[in-house]
Amino acid sequence: MEHIRTTKVEQVKLLDRFSTSNKSLTGTLYLTATHLLFIDSHQKETWILHHHIALVEKLALTTSGCPLVIQCKNFRTVHFIVPRERDCHDIYNSLLQLSKQAKYEDLYAFSYNPKQNDSERLRGWQLVDLAEEYKRMGVPNSNWQLSDANRDYKICETYPRELYVPRIASKPIIVGSSKFRSKGRFPVLSYYHQNKEAAICRCSQPLSGFSARCLEDEHLLQAISKANPANRYMYVMDTRPRHRMQSWWATQKDIGRIILNAMANRAAGKGYENEDNYSNIRFQFVGIENIHVMRSSLQKLLEVNGTKGLSVSDFYSGLENAGWLRHIKAVMDAAIFLAKAIMVENASVLVHCSDGWDRTSQVCSLGSLLLDPYYRTIRGFMVLIEKDWISFGHKYSERCGHLDGDPKEVSPVFTQFLECVWHLTEQFPQAFEFNEAFLLQIHEHIHSCQFGNFIGNCQKEREELKLKEKTYSLWPFLLDDQEKYVNPLYSSTSQKPAVLEPNTVAFHFKFWRNMYHQFDRTLHPRQSVFNIIMNMNEQNKQLQKDVKDLES
């Protein structure tokens, strides 16, 4: 509380950012330890969690007061006018402090108390069980086994303890391979396709420089390839754009010509597999840009759609310049390539980018979602996020900027994943058990720090923070509210080809208004189809029940 000087300001105006008539609501602004709260004259409450605040700005004083603009990570933008400059200044300073915490222990999750006892909390954490999930996929089996190599996080700090690898890959091979891969992230199983006996594996880039090779790594890839009895070759997908890698190669080669090998090796930190050294691999670049490109793309998108009185032309040229939809399409295309390799060619696929926790997570999880209808259910989707994102070390805390840190580490990688899923729900309205509200709610909580799931950057860090003892898991709370998130059109039986084959022609990509304007009510359809169908469905069920009751 030491950051809070003023807890209550009256006669504050809240402006509607898109209203042309400058409509505003007058009310009282409260500052609590966790939230900023505005109650207008109709007693309507607007709660803004401090952790959601991305940017606070104090604009130049006007005749009506001092404007305070707050942009949130869930794309809410509020524009207050505080009558007295001193109050505004106090709130501004408090919010600057409160929205950027220095240590994990100050995050909301550590103080959030939903009145559950310890056993309830523990049960919540056990809701998603990855060991169960691997069993469901059909591993361990004659080709794949659980490896204890990383049981104490000795080989790779950012991987989970439990990893599945080909049965024929011995521990020395794994250790050798991990030394050859950036951050020790050696190739492991992400998804096993039982019918095709093919696997999706993931890793980070090889530290190959321009000439180095690693026999253990080559063996490990061969083992993955052999674990698939149906196909001799496997794909290695480098999710980075070819042009970036090739220009890097070119400079490496030039350097190599001029200076000593040792010098060049020292510069090595990037690389991709040399097809000559690996037998039976097919190498493929798929062209997803890096976190910095994505961050600035989103920034541009938000600048465009935040403009008041935007013309249609400015909107579309802005969409084009931001490149956001192009990036979404690139992620989607990569996932489709992955799913096709497995379905059509029966080939296993190894996916990597640089560190193997951003683009790799996007592509592996989306690919699995296309292949396996289970991940399109409410529970399955939770499992998918726990597996490919949380357990494999997507750096939520850095990417979502939970703590005051390097702004260059922030990037909307997970948001892009959710947006890809949304595009799939638009193309396949019956294939998903959950609706848009579910995706929006998850997006809300990756930033809220209200639950422990997304805190920290990897499992090791989460264990050290004792999250399972000190915080709650999000999933049981979402399940409790399940009826809000059910897609009434979902039909598990209509999915005859269980694999989704989305169309990625440019026409099919649309601006996700309900994400980027979630809180701008004036831009929304005024009536919700989902709500009415849900109501009808409920009433139908009730009537059927009544009929049965009457008959019996």
Place this chain on the structure above:
Amino acid sequence: MEFSELIRTGQAQAELLRGPEMPPLRGTLCVTGHHLLLSPGPQATPDLWLLLLRSVDSIEKRVAGDAGTITLRCKDLRVLQLDIEGVEATLDIARSIEALSSLESVITSFPFFYRPKGLRLGEAWHFHPPERYYKRIARETWSSPLPVPQTRAWRLSEANEDFSLCPSYPRAVIVPRAVDDDALARSARFRQGGRFPVLSYYHAPRGTVLLRSSQPLTGRQKLRCAEDEELLRAVLAEARPGARGFIVDTRSAQAAKQARMTGGGTEAKAAYPGWKRLHRPLERGRPLQESFVRLMEACGDPEQSMDRWLSRLDGCRWLSHVKEALSTACLAAQGMEWEGACILVHGAEGTDSTLLVTSLAQLILDPLSRTMAGFQELIEREWIQAGHPFQLRCAHSAFSHTRPKHEAPIFLLFLDCVWQLGRQFPLSLEFGEGMLLALFDHSYASPFGTFLCNSEKERCLCEVRTRTHSLWSGLNQPKEQRKLRNPLYVPNPLAIWPSVEPQSLRLWQGLFLRWTHPPEPSEVAWEKVWQIATDQKTEGSQPTDSASEPQP
């Protein structure tokens, strides 16, 4: 003239390609007076494929070796390819299609020969909107709480019985009771094409009216017409003492001024006390046609990159036209609903943008016009009888190679705006997307007579009503209903104010990409919505009133 003179060949063997998702058809191709037929033989399904020649927009032929290919681009935006055996046969068929699809004579067109089973001639021509609509107004004014003299403010005039006042108006029009037929005749002489101000819509909740006309012929000398001024004064006087009026001119102030040079002009402020002019320029004519053509060019290229697609979507400006049309309609509707003002809409001729604005304003304000019957009546009254020159405007659609003369997709723009309203208020329109698609198809080429000719006068001369079937009788058959109706419809007594921000508008994929990307999953989903909704209705329960309150 005999059709047989234009038919160069009896028949040929051909294969028909109907788009990406449809299997090709092989069989005997044959050209008749009005149709292109392909008969794949008795075992095949379908056993006969038919295309109305009138719906061919452009034709391209190519020959190679001893076979030829004809590409037909249709007015409903379909692209068909025919591979024909024999060079001579190809050229002959192409020439026959060219000649027969461009016949201009109305009375030899297919509707005069179309005699479907189950429909009787003369049926559903029983809408007589001026009379019928007058009865509604009389009823509404009588039951309104207005003082007695105002309840009889309007009368049905048959001054145009023989189309002598205005060739593009119907026989009967609704005008202020205070103005006699002689005065109407004088006002008609002062307005382009004789289109003097007539009532378009009576907004009972506020006792205000929407009028439409063409531009006054003030010319360089700034002529005036006492009867025309008296007519508009009477409108205000009868609405309410001290009532105000707005003249919504669909041209820019500049363009309106320039029109004086060619004999047109606008209402001078001094001559029409109480009326205020507002200029809201709307594109029509060639720029609108070009916008449509460019949009379809963009929609025909699935290979383009995301950036190219967004830039073409921006460049064609179609969605800008949608935004402008909706904004202007909102302006007119707000004038009536919020300001209690009378509105007169006109541009130059008053047969294009004017009708777009008046008909959209009615959909926004009038719940009856959002029902199936009300919408049909609206189109009959505000487009067909109001003299939108369908024959000229819809002679060609987006693919024609001939230089556009009078073509413009203004009716399509109207349908697109209605589709946007339906998307924002998915429960408030009784008709669905299928109805809008059907209207688009029939307005360009139809076996029914409803959209034939340019005005009531021409339709009388051609005896359209007695010699052709009405589209409404075709559409109102029970078997068509599932395609045309909105299963989620719940009557909404309120005005529906759309959001016109670019983020809220979407490209109408169901129309512009209908044939290239058949939205199969969403059709299945639609079927499911129907199922849920009909379960609901047959079980006799009432849907809950979840029509959210529209916000301005």
